[in-house]
Amino acid sequence: MLITCKNCNTIFSIDQSKLTSNNQKVKCSVCSNVWIVSQKNEEINLNKNTKKNLSNNFLKTILVLGFLIIVVILGISQKNILSAQLPFIKKIYISLGFNVGPNINALEIVNLKTNYHNNYLRIYGEIKNNTSLKSHASLILIKIYDSKNNLLKEIKVRPDNKFIEPKNNINFFYQSDFKGPNKIKIKVQLSSDLVF
Numbered sequence: 363m364l365i366t367c368k369n370c371n372t373i374f375s376i377d378q379s380k381l382t383s384n385n386q387k388v389k390c391s392v393c394s395n396v397w398i399v400s401q402k403n404e405e406i407n408l409n410k411n412t413k414k415n416l417s418n419n420f421l422k423t424i425l426v427l428g429f430l431i432i433v434v435i436l437g438i439s440q441k442n443i444l445s446a447q448l449p450f451i452k453k454i455y456i457s458l459g460f461n462v463g464p465n466i467n468a469l470e471i472v473n474l475k476t477n478y479h480n481n482y483l484r485i486y487g488e489i490k491n492n493t494s495l496k497s498h499a500s501l502i503l504i505k506i507y508d509s510k511n512n513l514l515k516e517i518k519v520r521p522d523n524k525f526i527e528p529k530n531n532i533n534f535f536y537q538s539d540f541k542g543p544n545k546i547k548i549k550v551q552l553s554s555d556l557v558f
């Protein structure tokens with residue numbers, strides 16, 4: 363253990379095991395100052411330091427845990443956006459058992475056009491990504507009703523791309539024979555299914 367002479371500030375190293383009692387007189391070999399060294403006090407100081415270190419470590423652990431919890435919450439809540447940016451992130455999510463899909467709130471159907479003539483149906487338009495981040499594309503769900511709102515047919519259409527770049531559009535297109543009534547209602551919406 364190290365002791366300091368309060369008179370001349372010389373630091374001495376002494377063998378702690380040679381301190382027999384709690385309070386022991388020591389003499390400075392430089393200035394002959396005599397004072398009392400207490401083994402107890404040294405131990406008390408040591409304990410204080412240990413407690414300080416322990417509370418510092420506890421604080422660090424709490425901070426690291428808090429940070430990790432935030433990362434996990436963000437990672438799960440933003441999985442659709444994050445997985446669209448890099449393919450390997452999508453693989454990690456799927457291997458962890460999470461479903462990843464398009465971020466429907468970020469997407470919009472625009473320039474929708476329908477054409478029904480001589481029992482031939484044609485539906486086309488674009489999916490727009492309104493965000494400044496790359497997004498998964500979604501399948502297009504088309505529902506065809508008669509004039510009395512009876513569902514006649516349901517079709518899922520794959521758009522031209524798996525992904526939509528920021529502030530960009532991709533096309534979708536459907537055409538087929540449709541031998542239905544003369545008047546039909548068509549509902550076109552984004553599906554939450556991923557485009558594979």
Ligand SMILES: [Zn+2]
Nearest residue numbers: 367370390393
């Ligand atoms: Zn001294």
